[in-house]
Amino acid sequence: MGTIKCDICGGTLSMDVSGTFAVCDVCGLKHDTERLKVKVEELKKEKSQN
Numbered sequence: 483m484g485t486i487k488c489d490i491c492g493g494t495l496s497m498d499v500s501g502t503f504a505v506c507d508v509c510g511l512k513h514d515t516e517r518l519k520v521k522v523e524e525l526k527k528e529k530s531q532n
């Protein structure tokens with residue numbers, strides 16, 4: 483599975499201990515679980531196209 487990256491800066495996301503959101507290591511932007519699901523689907527689409 484590919485790495486999910488920050489919407490803003492492309493940095494690596496770390497899951498919060500609560501498991502309810504992920505935070506960018508670089509800029510600190512929070513991505514909630516709904517956003518993460520969308521990003522996972524986008525990654526799957528990219529893989530199927532290539």
Ligand SMILES: [Zn+2]
Pocket residue numbers: 488489490491492493506507508509510511
């Ligand atoms: Zn970021």
